[in-house]
Amino acid sequence: MIWNLFKRKKSNQALVERQYAEITRAARVPAFYESMGVPDTVLGRFEMISIHLILYLRRTGKAGEPSRALAQDIVDAFFEDVDHSIRELGIGDMGVPKRMKKLARMFYGRVQSYGQAVDAGDRQALIDALKRNLHPESGDAAPPMQALADWMIATASTVEEVPDETLAAGRLTFNASDREVA
Template identity: 65%
Template structure:
């Protein structure tokens, strides 16, 4: 039984890698940092990967078991990447679990607040949640996250048109332009 699990994991690895790379590449689009006020910092990059992963998981949540299994493995790849990044930043082995718990809480909190706003089609609530998370220290002086919230709403709509075959192949792509076209 353990061998079949390992074999399945290994066969999905190429799909997981392809999809996770697409998520991280999309999170690096310059427009997020140059036009939508995401900070170009380690935490800013974490925030952008998180929101793309939330959109991906939201889309795959209504898929069949194979796609949901792939999505779970993509999520695991994300947390492995976070673990690796923490270690690269010089956090010692004893400090990593504490930091990982913090990042997990951050991720799931964001997934919840962004998901609720997307589900309710509440762009204002989404912009407020993005502002709270992306610019926590800025308070009322935080830049507007309205453009990013609008992009997320359009992206979520565009991703809904993504077929099961595309999802199962690890080929989901995010809209690159500000109009939401191209997904």
């Protein structure tokens, strides 16, 4: 029985890699950083991967068990990637757990705040959350977040239409290019 767990993880690996690669590819579209006010920094990229992952998780949360299991594996891959990135930035072994806890709290806080705003169709709450998270020290001087909020709401709606079979196969795609984002 325990061997089935390892077997499932191994068979899901290609699906996890494909879906996580799509999430990170979509998060790197230059338009987010050039025209939507996302800072092109390590934390800005963390935020965009988080946003895409949150949109993915919102959809898979309503899907069947195979999609939800795959989603959990993708969350695990995300945090493994974050751990690796922290270490690449030169954080020592003693500092990694503390930073991982902080980043996990940040991520799950965003899952809640973005999810509630999108679910309620509350554009202004989403704009406020994006400003607070993407530009925490800018206050009223933060760049406008309307375009990013509108993109998130539209993408959440589009992702809702993705069939469960597509999710279970690790084939959810986001925007294909800057043209579709801008």
